[in-house]
Amino acid sequence: MAKSMAFADHIPSEIDVEAASQLRKVLASIVDDPNTDNSLSLVDNEGKPAQVVLTHAIAETFLNVLRLIQNGQGFHLIPHDAELSTQQSADLLNVSRPHLIKMLEAGNLNFHLVGTHRKIKAKDLFEYMKARDDDREKALKELAMNDVELGLI
Template sequence: MSAIRKDAFAERLPDEVEIRNAEQLRTIIASQLKSEEGAQISLAQPLGDVKTITLSPALAESFMEVLRLVSTGRGFRMIPVDAELTTQEAADCLNVSRPYLIKLLENGDVPHVKTGRHRKVRASELFAYKQRRGDTRSAALSELAVLDSELL
């Protein structure tokens, strides 16, 4: 078995030990998770003391999402809301091509700033666009479902 790796999952995929560890920790947190209360976890400290930590619901869900990614062998990248992304990073986040993203920027669908020849997109603006896009898609699907039910 290889030595313990410290490099982030943005640059590599988890190995078998990390996948098993993530699944074990995910199972432990999930067993303690109460939707409105978060999760209480007890941890043994080096001198044998036990410390109980209460994770807020948002923090518990965030940990669960990271652990889901690792336990399924997927890498991930965390993006701070105030980060400025390159057009390629923004396109990757939306799962679209870079040329398509450039069209979104040029049409004003996603605000951006230009520094010299380069465009930068604030993560918060990208996340807001992604939410609007999701809301539009959901509304369209609901409308299709209504139309479909009327045809029956």
């Protein structure tokens, strides 16, 4: 049995990229209506067919993962109930750990102490990231509108 290698630990090989590309095309061809679940036929190692219901949410998640692999990127899956260290959180936010600590102490992001260590719930971090991204998008739209009003575009 081959040793399992997660994409968090290595960059996808050419074989991984090609397989992801093929599977993504198959999934994309059956995922069209977000309100409709799809059925996928698979064959197990013994040659027995199996029908699998593929909800739109699951299909979109698989497509996103396959897109990362197809583009040669590694990734981590983080459950919403995971507790992250300050370094893990800083890495996900693409900020330094000291900057993250300042954000925590300023009350910008929820955390709790485990002994002397600060822990951030992944759910809270993802909510913060979404709010931050929404604010950035709003600011960019306002800048674009200002450029239009000033005749710069």
